[in-house]
Amino acid sequence: MARLPERLGTVYKGGQGQWSWALHRISGVAVLLFLFVHIADTALVGFGPKFYNQVVHAYHNPVIRLLEIGLAAMVLFHALNGLRIILIDFFPKMADYHKQLFQIVVGLYIVLIVPAVFFMGRGFIRSL
Amino acid sequence: MAIATKPRTAAQARERASSSFELWTWYFMRISGLLLVFLVLGHFTIVHLIGGGIDRVDFAFVSGRWSNPLWQVWDWLMLFLGLLHGTNGMKTIINEYVHRAGARVALKSTLYVLTLIFILLGTAVILTFDPNKGHSTVLQSLGLLK
Secondary structure (H helix, E strand, O other), X not given: OOOOXXXXXXXXXXXXXXXXXXXXXXXXXXXXXXXXXXXXXXXXXXXXXXHHHHHHHHOOOHHHHHHHHHHHHHHHHHHHHHHHHHHHHHOHHHHHHHHHHHHHHHHHHHHHHHHHHHHHHHHHHHHO | OOOOOOOOOHHHHHHHOOOHHHHHHHHHHHHHHHHHHHHHHHHHHHHHHHHHXXXXXXXXXXXXXXXXXXXXXXXXHHHHHHHHHHHHHXXXXXXXXXXXXXXXXXXXXXXXXXXXXXXXXXHHHHHOXXXXXXXXXXXXXXXXXX
């Protein structure tokens, strides 16, 4: 097989590498958009109780609670996959185990997202 | 498929970085990312999951937290590192997908201005918040409070 040019080193062709790369970008953009909204609403605290209490009260509706669950799903993936990237970048030998590392990310993700969805799901059901 | 899975080592990052700033951002993304994992997941667990989650979040709740310098520093670090980490990631995406130079510059400029405004606003609100007065003192000094 012809060797790909060196500068194409980060091009993936399917597999976990490609999917984790795409999900890392999508979750990153989603979290950044949320961050702008969250900073804007929390900044209202600086203006006193009136506006902030109005806004957080409005946040207690079911739609926002579903978005909160979505946010947790995005943040947790970005965090765990980010740790995998950092590990491989600083310890290149870990690349030999990249499949196992991705399996660990998926395993930890499931272990952590289930209780998170349970807690937020309770709030969602109560808010209906 | 050795090439496809070849990691970007720090040495490679040094070789390929088009400027020392780009190399600096390579390190920044990894160091800030590592810190943000703990800051953000800790914040999310404490504020969104345990103790009743967002149901008990209101002005009194945030005011109580910001009377403790630990949470002020925690929240400020999340604000600062989160915005810079997110903005730098977005810059990479814009550079890769927006091919027209004018649109690329316009998008990145908007992003940077927005980020600067949010860093200034968030920093002012968090670090000058006075739980006894019930607002951030800098906002009063600027005449933004009635």
